[in-house]
Amino acid sequence: MAYEQKPLTGALFKNDKDGNDKRPDYRGDCLIDGTTYKIAAWIKESAKGAKFMSLKFEVKDADTTATQSQGAAPRKATPKDDFGDSDIPF
Numbered sequence: 384m385a386y387e388q389k390p391l392t393g394a395l396f397k398n399d400k401d402g403n404d405k406r407p408d409y410r411g412d413c414l415i416d417g418t419t420y421k422i423a424a425w426i427k428e429s430a431k432g433a434k435f436m437s438l439k440f441e442v443k444d445a446d447t448t449a450t451q452s453q454g455a456a457p458r459k460a461t462p463k464d465d466f467g468d469s470d471i472p473f
Contacts, residue, residue: 388414395424409436412443419443 393413400406407423414420423439 388412388419390414390417393420393422395422407439413440 391414393411395409395411398407398410400408408426409422409424411422411424412419413422419442420440421443423441425437426434427437428434
């Protein structure tokens with residue numbers, strides 16, 4: 384039986400950094416509103432010494448990752464309305 388991701392759930396797994404400190408400490412996936420996201424997590428320490436995880440989410444679909452990571456929704460081209468010399472009084 385194959386694993387089925389449930390809505391609003393995810394999992395993180397320890398990541399092999401291969402000597403690159405910029406790689407995330409943990410990686411995984413989650414499902415939110417029908418969209419699967421990749422999760423990357425880094426263990427960090429605050430100025431006061433408290434440890435926390437910094438997270439990054441990206442849409443798993445490679446075609447939309449660049450658009451989503453820039454924070455912009457894709458826009459559709461819409462033609463401008465040309466009213467010409469109509470009888471609009473203003």
